[in-house]
Amino acid sequence: MSEPFRGVLIGCGFFAKNHMHGWADADGAEIVAVCDLDEAKAKAMAAEFGIARTYTDAAAMFAAEKPDFADVATTVESHRPLVELSLANGAATICQKPFAETFADAKAMVDAAARAGKPLFVHENFRWQLPLIALRDALASGAIGRPTYARLSFRHGYDVYANQPYLAKTPRFALMDVGIHLYDTVRFLLGDAADIHCRTQSLKPGIAGEDAFVATLRHDSGVVSTIECSFFSKIVPDPFPQTLAWIEGDAGTLELTGDYRLRLHKDGTVTETDVEPEIPAWGDRPWHAVQDSVAAFERHVVDVLRGNAEPQPSGAHNLETLAMGLASYQSAETGSTVDLDRYMEESAR
Numbered sequence: 405m406s407e408p409f410r411g412v413l414i415g416c417g418f419f420a421k422n423h424m425h426g427w428a429d430a431d432g433a434e435i436v437a438v439c440d441l442d443e444a445k446a447k448a449m450a451a452e453f454g455i456a457r458t459y460t461d462a463a464a465m466f467a468a469e470k471p472d473f474a475d476v477a478t479t480v481e482s483h484r485p486l487v488e489l490s491l492a493n494g495a496a497t498i499c500q501k502p503f504a505e506t507f508a509d510a511k512a513m514v515d516a517a518a519r520a521g522k523p524l525f526v527h528e529n530f531r532w533q534l535p536l537i538a539l540r541d542a543l544a545s546g547a548i549g550r551p552t553y554a555r556l557s558f559r560h561g562y563d564v565y566a567n568q569p570y571l572a573k574t575p576r577f578a579l580m581d582v583g584i585h586l587y588d589t590v591r592f593l594l595g596d597a598a599d600i601h602c603r604t605q606s607l608k609p610g611i612a613g614e615d616a617f618v619a620t621l622r623h624d625s626g627v628v629s630t631i632e633c634s635f636f637s638k639i640v641p642d643p644f645p646q647t648l649a650w651i652e653g654d655a656g657t658l659e660l661t662g663d664y665r666l667r668l669h670k671d672g673t674v675t676e677t678d679v680e681p682e683i684p685a686w687g688d689r690p691w692h693a694v695q696d697s698v699a700a701f702e703r704h705v706v707d708v709l710r711g712n713a714e715p716q717p718s719g720a721h722n723l724e725t726l727a728m729g730l731a732s733y734q735s736a737e738t739g740s741t742v743d744l745d746r747y748m749e750e751s752a753r
């Protein structure tokens with residue numbers, strides 16, 4: 405057995421705990437040090453996971469630890485400096501979503517990865533969720549023939565603000581928080597989009613940004629999809645954090661329901677498969693599908709470090725996903741449909 409890859413974690417906040425559990429379970433990788441600007445958070449994370457060394461300065465951590473990879477689990481405003489620092493220190497780098505606040509920042513990180521010759525991943529765990537993988541596999545098997553229409557829906561009323569209070573204060577919320585997950589997912593399922601039209605709503609009293617949106621996409625393949633998200637829906641039982649899906653094709657329809665069932669409507673009958681992931685030993689409802697996907701994504705990172713796979717998704721791939729999120733704001737502000745190639749060309753200037 406070769407030595408495990410040595411990793412460091414930057415950002416010991418709410419979601420990073422899932423990262424740490426995933427790394428603890430992953431064969432072939434080991435977190436050797438953790439860092440947070442808040443020393444108490446770094447120390448608490450280190451104590452919980454038996455990590456020997458903590459830092460409050462990421463640069464000092466890179467200098468001392470010389471890690472093979474770095475897992476950046478901070479919020480978006482710190483992504484670019486931390487990712488550039490990591491790559492400059494020769495570490496394969498994972499960046500939590502949203503990748504960046506601007507297309508220019510995202511492009512700079514992708515360029516830095518190319519210069520460093522190191523893999524750059526965006527932690528897009530939705531495409532690593534078992535129900536969505538089962539849906540993609542069913543599509544790829546030709547179960548519904550040629551896809552024509554899709555709807556992805558992430559509507560709920562779960563109190564996300566309890567764990568992530570910053571979400572209530574950010575002027576760009578639903579699209580940047582969950583929208584980009586859904587855009588990555590629809591690209592994963594149905595390929596790239598050519599254009600996008602979006603409407604946003606700000607529903608919860610006192611919220612700074614949009615907490616709901618509906619977007620319509622035209623894909624290069626001709627598929628039309630609607631992507632919808634709401635943090636202000638009163639639903640019993642609340643489906644959070646599931647992505648529900650409805651995809652029609654010329655030979656059938658695939659449906660992903662709120663109780664983790666994949667249903668195939670075909671030839672006058674419906675067949676149903678249970679696609680619920682197991683609850684990890686360290687996990688809990690309703691987060692288990694997300695937690696399972698974090699662990700799956702991290703196993704994939706190890707595969708890439710071993711040279712057996714390409715990042716899913718890479719920073720370069722995620723540029724277009726981010727552009728879809730940013731273009732959605734432009735569409736909502738102007739009431740127009742945004743051509744994504746043109747949007748990216750203009751944003752790259």
Ligand SMILES: NC(=O)c1ccc[n+]([C@@H]2O[C@H](COP(=O)([O-])OP(=O)(O)OC[C@H]3O[C@@H](n4cnc5c(N)ncnc54)[C@H](O)[C@@H]3O)[C@@H](O)[C@H]2O)c1
Pocket residue numbers: 414415416417418419420439440441442445460462477478479480482486500501502527528529567568581694
């Ligand atoms: N993929 C998912 O399913 C998922 C779910 C939840 C959150 N997230 C993402 O994870 C990221 C973190 O979210 P969170 O809710 O855990 O945030 P958080 O605010 O709880 O934690 C972020 C931590 O990073 C630290 N930090 C910030 N800048 C730093 C720096 N320069 N050096 C060291 N530490 C620094 C902060 O002190 C804080 O402890 C966000 O980008 C969020 O969108 C992803």
